[in-house]
Amino acid sequence: MKGELRFIGTVERIENEEAEIAIFPEFCPGLRGIENYSHLIILYWLHQRDTAEQRQVLQVIPKRHPGAPLVGVFASRSPTRPNPIGMCVVELIRVENCRLCVKGLDAVEGSPIVDIKPYLPRADSVPGARAPEWMSHGPTT
């Protein structure tokens, strides 16, 4: 009933909207061809929420969205959740050796990287998806 993750890299630097992700050298061959995508899906570890206490929380009032009600963590993008994995769609700015420069990553410096997947509009883009009213106020997630 458990899974083990090995971190593949780290968020090294965040400046304005751009973040630099350093992939550990042993995982670097996994980046081959990634420059052919304009957008990526980054899965990262919300390490600051990786405590027994935080991982037991199942309902939250999302602070960043004025008017939000009490909701389950699976009905919110709260960083507090049983498995502290963050997911973010980012724009790929450039790749240099084992480093990715991306735009729009909602992580903090030092966040471990769990996985990187190419963004595929055919599978991942649903422009008309419906979300509750309170989600349209405040930041995008």
Place this chain on the structure above:
Amino acid sequence: MKGELRFIGTVERIENEEAEIAIFPEFCPGLRGIENYSHLIILYWLHQRDTAEQRQVLQVIPKRHPGAPLVGVFASRSPTRPNPIGMCVVELIRVENCRLCVKGLDAVEGSPIVDIKPYLPRADSVPGARAPEWMSHGPTT
């Protein structure tokens, strides 16, 4: 350099395009309000690929896409990757107690569920994202 996941549920049944996800009772309060979203992001464990051998693979020739070259696993949606986490955008059909019926889940029966996030078009939809030519042949991922 490691993270521990606790599975929150299982894919119980897949029929045609619909899948039934059973969330374990202790995590059920986390679903509160989820019925207000039309689409969800499901993170699941690719348990059949959770072997030391599979998790060492860093480059693949994606089989389902005719003409695909050798690429890094982070530049493909291959289920073989260092951390075998699958990610799928699904349509939420209905919620009944601790069970979700969803459409379009690319998992197999028995796959453990890692996390569920609401799909937010403002953050997650990039209709014009660019992917290489070979990715447009075959299935969506």
